[in-house]
Amino acid sequence: MMIPVRCFSCGKVIADAYEEFKERVAKGENPEQALNELGITRYCCRRMLISNTEIIDDLMKFNT
Numbered sequence: 001m002m003i004p005v006r007c008f009s010c011g012k013v014i015a016d017a018y019e020e021f022k023e024r025v026a027k028g029e030n031p032e033q034a035l036n037e038l039g040i041t042r043y044c045c046r047r048m049l050i051s052n053t054e055i056i057d058d059l060m061k062f063n064t
Helices: 015-026 029-038 043-050 056-060
Strands: none
Touching: 015 029, 015 043, 029 043
């Protein structure tokens, strides 16, 4: 999990909602509805969750 703990803009803790958000979207739920139900209402926090990409697996290939 490489999501930032807090939103860069407002400082709200968002890392605790990321796993559930990811699971809901993987099951086919609408991301907007999932974020609303998780209580993520600010657009800055929403962008942190929606735009996150997990690249740690790609980076670990280059670890010696």
